[in-house]
Amino acid sequence: GAVVSQHPSWVICKSGTSVKIECRSLDFQATTMFWYRQFPKQSLMLMATSNEGSKATYEQGVEKDKFLINHASLTLSTLTVTSAHPEDSSFYICSARALNYEQYFGPGTRLTVT
Amino acid sequence: AQTVTQSQPEMSVQEAETVTLSCTYDTSESDYYLFWYKQPPSRQMILVIRQEAYKQQNATENRFSVNFQKAAKSFSLKISDSQLGDAAMYFCAYRRADNSGGGADGLTFGKGTHLIIQP
Secondary structure, rough: OOOOEEOOOOEEEEEOEEEEEEEEEOOOOEEEEEEEEEEHHHHHHHEEEEEOOOOOOOOOOOOOOOOEEEEEOOOOEEEEEEEOOOOOOOEEEEEEOOOOEEEEEEEEEEEOOO | OOEEOOOOOEEEEEOOEEEEEEEEEEEEOOOOEEEEEOOOOOOEEEEEEEEOOOOOOOOOEEEEEEEEEEOOEEEEEEOOOHHHHEEEEEEEEEEEOOOOOOOOOOEEEEEEEEEEOOO
16 A cells, blocks of 8 residues: 555656656545655755645745646646756655655656756 | 754675664754665665654664664664665655644655665
C-alpha cells in the first residue's frame, strides 16, 4: 500500500514552453502533497505544500507564478513549470501525506529544458 | 527555522562491516520526527528508519539502528553487516510533530552522505 506515482518520469521541453507534472496517490487519499526539487548531487529542497481544494503554500524564494500547483482532488496534485528555462532543469519529487501523517514519495520526474 | 547537517559527504565501508552516518539538527520545537532516507541510483526515496522525539528509546529496523541524543540534537544511523545493496545516498530529515499547529509540514533534509560498500 501507500504508492505514489508521478508522470512523466522524464520530460524534455524547449525553453519558453510550459510543462505539467502529475503526482498521484494510488491507494490512499492525500489532503496534502509536497513538491521538492533536487539538483544533481544535491539534497531535496521543499518547494511548496499543496492542499486539496485550496491554494498552495510556497517556500521562500520559490516563484509561485512560475511553479503553478493545483491540488484538485484527494489523489492528484499537479506542478506546472511555466515559461521554462534551462535553469529549471532538475529532478522534481512529490510526496503525499496519508491519514497516518506519514509522507510517501513518488519516483520523481526529471525535467530537461533545452 | 530548522536545519539539518550531515558533515560526511562520503563514507566507505567493507562489506559485512558496520558504519555510522552522522546527523545533527537544530530546532526550537520540543516535539518532532527524525528520519533517515535512502536514495539509490533510481532516485526513489526509501524510508529507512523513523524516530519520534518524545520517545527515548532508539529506533531499530533489522540491521539499521539510530543513536538519538535529544539534548545534543544528534541523530546518527548505524548500519550493521553492510551489504552491497546498502550503497546509496543517505539523507537525514526533520519534520515538526503533527500537533505543532500551522498545518502539515514538509521535510527538511540534510545534504546527504554517499555510502560506498567495498566488496
